[in-house]
Structures are given as C-alpha cells and as structure tokens.
Amino acid sequence: xxxxxxxVLSAAVGAVFLGLGGVAHAADxxxxxxxxxxxxxxxxxxxxxxxxxxxxVEQINAQGGVNxxxxxxxxxxxxxxxxxxxxxxxxxxxxxxxxxxxxxxSGSTQPASKLYEDEGILMITPAATNPDITHQGYKMVFxxxxxxxxxGPTAGNYIASQIKPKQMAVIHDKQQYGQGIxxxxxxxxxxxxxxxxxxxxxxxxxxxxxxxxxxMKSANIDFVYYGGYHPELGxxxxxxxxxGFDAGFMGPEGVGNKDISAIAGPASEGLLVTLxxxxxxxxxxxxxxxAFKDKNQDPxxxxxxxxxxxxxxxxDAVKGAKTEDPVKxxxxxxxxxxxxxxxxxxxxxxxxxxxxxxxIFKWHADATKTPVK
Amino acid sequence: xxxxxxQVINGLxxxxxxxxxxxxxxxxxxxxxxxxxxxxxxxxxxxxxxxITITALTVQFGVENVPLILLFTLVxxxxxxxxxxxxxxxxxxxxxxxSPRLIPLISAIGMSIFLQNYVQIGQGARDLSxxxxxxxxxxxxxxxxxxxxxxxMQVLIAVVTVIFxxxxxxxxARSRLGRACRACSQDLTMTNLLGIxxxxxxxxxxxxxxxxxxxxxxxxxxYIGKINPFIGFDAGIKAFTAAVLGGIGSIPGAMLGGVIxxxxxxxxxxxxxxxxxxxxxxxxxxxxxxxxxxxxxxKPEIEKV
Numbered sequence: 001x002x003x004x005x006x007x008v009l010s011a012a013v014g015a016v017f018l019g020l021g022g023v024a025h026a027a028d029x030x031x032x033x034x035x036x037x038x039x040x041x042x043x044x045x046x047x048x049x050x051x052x053x054x055x056x057v058e059q060i061n062a063q064g065g066v067n068x069x070x071x072x073x074x075x076x077x078x079x080x081x082x083x084x085x086x087x088x089x090x091x092x093x094x095x096x097x098x099x100x101x102x103x104x105x106s107g108s109t110q111p112a113s114k115l116y117e118d119e120g121i122l123m124i125t126p127a128a129t130n131p132d133i134t135h136q137g138y139k140m141v142f143x144x145x146x147x148x149x150x151x152g153p154t155a156g157n158y159i160a161s162q163i164k165p166k167q168m169a170v171i172h173d174k175q176q177y178g179q180g181i182x183x184x185x186x187x188x189x190x191x192x193x194x195x196x197x198x199x200x201x202x203x204x205x206x207x208x209x210x211x212x213x214x215x216m217k218s219a220n221i222d223f224v225y226y227g228g229y230h231p232e233l234g235x236x237x238x239x240x241x242x243x244g245f246d247a248g249f250m251g252p253e254g255v256g257n258k259d260i261s262a263i264a265g266p267a268s269e270g271l272l273v274t275l276x277x278x279x280x281x282x283x284x285x286x287x288x289x290x291a292f293k294d295k296n297q298d299p300x301x302x303x304x305x306x307x308x309x310x311x312x313x314x315x316d317a318v319k320g321a322k323t324e325d326p327v328k329x330x331x332x333x334x335x336x337x338x339x340x341x342x343x344x345x346x347x348x349x350x351x352x353x354x355x356x357x358x359x360i361f362k363w364h365a366d367a368t369k370t371p372v373k
Numbered sequence: 374x375x376x377x378x379x380q381v382i383n384g385l386x387x388x389x390x391x392x393x394x395x396x397x398x399x400x401x402x403x404x405x406x407x408x409x410x411x412x413x414x415x416x417x418x419x420x421x422x423x424x425i426t427i428t429a430l431t432v433q434f435g436v437e438n439v440p441l442i443l444l445f446t447l448v449x450x451x452x453x454x455x456x457x458x459x460x461x462x463x464x465x466x467x468x469x470x471x472s473p474r475l476i477p478l479i480s481a482i483g484m485s486i487f488l489q490n491y492v493q494i495g496q497g498a499r500d501l502s503x504x505x506x507x508x509x510x511x512x513x514x515x516x517x518x519x520x521x522x523x524x525x526m527q528v529l530i531a532v533v534t535v536i537f538x539x540x541x542x543x544x545x546a547r548s549r550l551g552r553a554c555r556a557c558s559q560d561l562t563m564t565n566l567l568g569i570x571x572x573x574x575x576x577x578x579x580x581x582x583x584x585x586x587x588x589x590x591x592x593x594x595x596y597i598g599k600i601n602p603f604i605g606f607d608a609g610i611k612a613f614t615a616a617v618l619g620g621i622g623s624i625p626g627a628m629l630g631g632v633i634x635x636x637x638x639x640x641x642x643x644x645x646x647x648x649x650x651x652x653x654x655x656x657x658x659x660x661x662x663x664x665x666x667x668x669x670x671x672k673p674e675i676e677k678v
Contacts, residue, residue, distance in 0.1 A: 238505075
C-alpha cells in the first residue's frame with residue numbers, strides 16, 4: 001500500500017470513529033451553555049445565574065431528563081466583557097451547543113446575541129435588562145427578566161412620588177446597562193417635572209470618587225440615582241458618606257448584591273434598589289428554596305430563579321415541540337406559556353416577557369433587604 | 374473656595390499614590406533606560422499582601438493597636454514586595470542585559486501578564502474588600518454650610534508619602550549606595566570599570582522601586598479597601614504618565630508629575646465632567662511633552678537617577 005492510500009484509509013477510519021463518537025455522545029446528553037461572569041468584579045451575579053441553572057439541570061435530570069437524555073450544563077466565562085463574550089459565543093458555535101442560558105451583562109449579551117441569531121442558537125438571558133437586546137429584530141433571543149424601560153420608570157416614579165428631590169443627580173458607569181437605565185430614570189423624573197442637575201459618567205474600575213462626592217455635596221444634591229454595578233457604587237457610597245454627603249441613593253438590580261455591603265459597610269444602609277420580586281418568598285417555590293438551602297446556596301439573588309426558569313423553558317419546549325431544532329423551539333416558545341418559579345410566563349414577539357414586575361427594596365448594612373411599600 | 378480646598382485635598386491624596394508608584398518607573402529608567410511595565414503589577418501584589426496581612430492581624434490574631442498593625446503591615450509588605458522586585462529583575466531582565474532595547478520591554482509585558490494571572494489563580498479573580506481600619510477625620514468650616522473634610526487616612530497618606538520620599542532622596546544624595554546609583558545612571562559601563570558591582574546596584578533599584586510601590590499598595594488597600602488582580606494596569610498607566618510628565622529619569626519629577634496628575638483629575642471631575650478626567654490628564658501630558666519633550670523636570674544630564 002502506498003503512502004497516499006494509507007493516509008486516506010487512516011483518515012477514513014478516524015472519521016468513522018469520530019463520527020460514531022459524536023453521534024453516541026449526542027444521543028446521551030442535551031447540552032446547555034450557561035454563559036456569564038465566573039471571574040471578574042461582577043462574578044457574584046454569575047454565581048446566581050449558575051446556581052439557578054445548575055439546580056434546574058439537576059432536578060430535571062433527577063426526573064429522568066428530557067426524552068431519555070440527560071441535560072448537561074456547560075459553564076462559560078465571559079468576565080462580563082463584550083470581547084470575551086464574542087469569544088465564548090464562537091466557542092459555543094464550534095462546540096455545536098444549541099441552547100444558551102445567558103449572558104448576564106447587557107454589554108456582553110448584545111454582541112453575543114448576534115452570533116446566536118446568525119447560527120440559529122436559542123438564547124435566553126436570565127439577567128440582561130437593556131431594552132436594545134430584544135429590539136434588534138432577532139428571532140432566537142429571549143429573556144426571563146424585565147427590561148430597563150420597565151425598571152427605569154419604576155424607579156423614576158418612586159423617586160417622583162415618594163422622594164421628591166429638589167436637586168437630583170444621576171450618575172452612571174458609561175456601560176450599556178448602566179447608562180441605559182440612568183437615562184430611563186432621568187427621562188421619567190424629568191417628565192414629572194423634577195430637575196436632574198448633574199448627569200455624569202464614571203469609569204468602570206474607577207476607585208477614587210472623592211472629587212465627584214465633593215462636587216455633589218457642594219451642589220447641594222439631595223438624591224442620587226446610580227446606573228451601574230456594585231463595585232463602583234459601593235466605593236461612591238463609602239467615600240461620599242465619609243465626606244459628610246448624606247443624600248439618599250438608589251440603584252438598579254446590578255447593585256443589589258451582598259458585596260455592596262462588604263465594600264460600603266455601614267454606608268450601604270438605606271440604599272434603595274429596584275429588584276425583581278423576591279421569588280424565593282413565593283410559597284409555590286418552597287420546595288425549590290429548600291433544595292437550594294440544602295446545597296448551601298442562596299436562592300434570594302435576583303437572577304437565580306430567572307436562570308432556573310430559562311433552563312426549564314428550554315426543556316419544556318423540547319418536550320412540547322417534540323424537536324431539538326432551536327429554530328422550531330424559538331417559534332414554540334413564542335406561542336406558548338410556561339409554568340416556572342418566576343410565575344406563569346409568556347413571551348412577546350420580540351422575546352421579552354409579557355409581564356414582569358420590579359419591586360423596590362431598601363438595603364441594609366448587614367446585606368439584607370426589606371421591600372418598600 | 375471651600376470646595377476648591379476640598380478638591381485640592383482630594384487631588385493631593387490621589388497624587389501621592391501616583392507619585393509613589395511613578396518613582397519605581399523613573400528610577401529603573403534612569404539607570405538602565407528601560408520601562409518596567411511589570412511595575413503596576415508589583416503595586417497590585419503589594420496591595421494584596423497588605424490586605425491579607427491586615428486581615429490576618431485583625432481577624433486571626435485579634436490585634437487592635439492600629440499603629441502597630443500599620444507598621445507591621447508596611448514592613449511585611451515592603452519586604453515581600455521588595456523580594457518580588459528583586460526576583461523579577463533576576464528572572465526576567467538580567468538575562469537580557471545587553472540585548473536590544475525592545476527585548477526587555479517585551480519581557481516586562483510578559484512578566485506583567487504572568488503576575489496578573491498568578492494572583493488571579495492564587496487569590497481568585499474577584500474583588501476583595503475590607504472595611505477601613507482608620508476612619509474619621511477633621512471637619513472645618515461653617516456648621517450649616519459646606520464643610521471641608523480631611524480624613525485621618527488622607528493625612529496618613531500624605532505623611533507616609535513625604536517620609537518615604539524624603540528617605541529616598543536622602544539615601545540617593547548621601548549614602549554610598551546612593552552615590553553608586555547616581556554613578557550608574559550617568560554611565561553604566563564606566564561605573565562598572567571603576568569597580569562598582571552594577572548588577573547589584575540595578576537589583577537595588579528594583580528593590581527600592583518595589584518598596585515604594587509596596588507603600589502605595591498598602592495605603593491604597595487601607596484607603597480604598599477594594600482590590601482585584603487588575604488594579605495594577607490602571608495604576609501603572611497613570612503612574613507611568615506621571616513619570617513622563619515630570620520627566621522620566623528624574624525622582625523629583627516623578628513626585629511633581631504624580632501630584633499634578635492627581636490634581637488635574639480632581640479638578641477635571643469637579644469643574645468639568647467626571648467623564649473628562651482622564652481626557653484632561655492625558656491632554657495635559659501631550660501639551661507638556663509638546664513644549665518640554667523631556668518632561669517638566671527632565672534634564673537628563675543634570676539630574677537623573
């Protein structure tokens with residue numbers, strides 16, 4: 001046998017083995033990529049998403065999986081960075097994974113969603129709230145959380161009706177999520193006749209805010225809305241309180257995390273936060289909450305139950321539509337409603353939830369929260 | 374006027390930290406003409422060592438004496454970080470001595486990436502935070518109106534910075550080793566010919582630069598109280614800017630550059646928009662370099678270490 005035909009033969013044998021291997025593998029498991037920050041400054045939110053999704057995978061597997069197949073969660077780390085998110089999305093495409101739960105940060109969800117749309121991969125984000133994500137006319141993109149054009153007005157109306165600030169400041173972190181929601185809040189309060197005298201952006205990763213605090217203090221600001229994540233707001237709170245600036249603060253669900261109290265300490269007392277309703281307090285979820293507690297995980301984080309719901313929706317759709325083709329599943333999801341830990345959900349044409357409620361909580365220095373009436 | 378004074382305080386605090394880091398850049402450049410891009414990571418490591426030591430002392434051993442904690446942490450951090458500085462020079466730069474200028478630069482960037490990942494693996498990629506050890510301060514001004522606030526921590530930063538800068542200046546100006554440093558910065562080969570172990574002087578430079586970065590790292594973990602493995606990059610760029618602004622190679626220049634950079638950032642966020650603080654700082658750098666290409670105090674022939 002000459003070299004050429006030997007090579008062709010071995011290649012052919014290899015291909016057969018590989019092919020068989022692939023088929024055998026695909027028959028066993030249904031892979032769902034869970035993409036979000038596992039490392040980096042906002043990894044805590046990634047934790048919530050991962051624990052919710054993994055709980056769903058475990059429970060569904062314990063009940064026999066989907067159509068005889070086991071679910072497998074494949075964790076992907078995008079560090080909440082847009083360019084890393086695209087790399088992760090490419091990897092998901094290359095690994096031929098057909099379903100994605102994630103991403104988490106709006107800034108990384110948007111660029112990744114384009115790839116999923118182009119490649120026909122079903123994506124459900126349990127956490128990204130920027131409205132633009134579902135306004136791109138995409139068919140494969142859904143979310144199990146509300147949007148900032150719901151959250152912003154919720155916060156803005158509360159500020160206008162309850163706080164009634166005389167001199168208000170709106171600060172954001174110049175990211176898609178932070179600036180987006182800050183602009184929504186500004187729009188809402190200005191429509192109600194309140195003046196926003198300061199509208200400024202800080203940098204992601206900035207650590208010294210003393211100049212900003214001095215500026216707000218000398219401008220007699222009496223209320224501050226911050227659009228962004230907790231690492232920056234925690235430091236702003238701490239440094240501003242130190243300077244004796246005692247205005248009220250409010251932020252979106254990106255700041256509602258235990259770490260804000262670890263960073264800001266006593267300065268985090270009284271911070272107002274808009275969060276999804278606390279699904280873990282819903283009596284219907286009592287068993288699920290117990291399952292989380294048994295695993296020593298916290299079920300109260302804002303993205304835990306939405307992530308659980310996202311996995312469950314994919315599985316229910318696979319069962320209901322009797323297909324694994326993501327494009328057909330997207331169609332099915334759009335037309336049906338699902339019973340999940342975040343309630344009975346149905347989707348709009350663009351992939352947003354038909355209904356979702358944000359609730360206002362007051363944060364405490366010991367990292368607990370109480371709902372505000 | 375009161376706000377202005379408060380902004381000056383804010384800017385000086387920030388500037389002190391920049392200056393402490395900038396000295397490490399400027400000293401290394403002064404002697405071997407190389408930009409040590411791993412210097413920002415040295416600062417980051419010292420912030421970790423500082424935070425861990427403080428937490429260990431307060432939580433593990435229940436020490437409550439604040440000056441003692443501070444002193445001990447500074448000593449531990451300076452020793453450990455100095456060892457890092459020495460090792461980095463040994464491993465990454467000394468084998469490349471005498472090779473074209475770009476090679477150690479690339480080695481430095483590699484070192485910086487390595488150190489970032491090393492800390493990420495060892496300590497996790499997440500933020501570590503700590504409640505302030507020293508809180509409180511003085512308030513000046515009218516009871517009802519705008520009060521200037523000067524925290525103990527800010528005073529401490531200024532005092533510690535001044536102490537270490539004075540010590541360094543004296544060391545360079547008065548001691549035998551300092552004289553060797555100055556000689557090296559003037560002519561490395563000639564100094565070698567005159568019987569001074571230049572390799573030892575270069576090692577010493579790295580250790581000294583690292584020690585000052587260690588001071589900055591400890592102060593920042595006390596002042597800001599939140600660190601992650603990526604803080605070195607940002608701080609490194611800012612401090613490098615400060616060093617160039619003041620005239621790279623000049624120690625007083627690095628101090629001046631740091632303070633100017635801190636103040637310009639403070640004023641930009643105070644009187645323009647916070648968004649523009651980096652724009653203003655870097656525009657200033659461009660302007661200074663246009664009119665004084667060697668930086669503010671950069672007269673390499675006269676003052677260079």
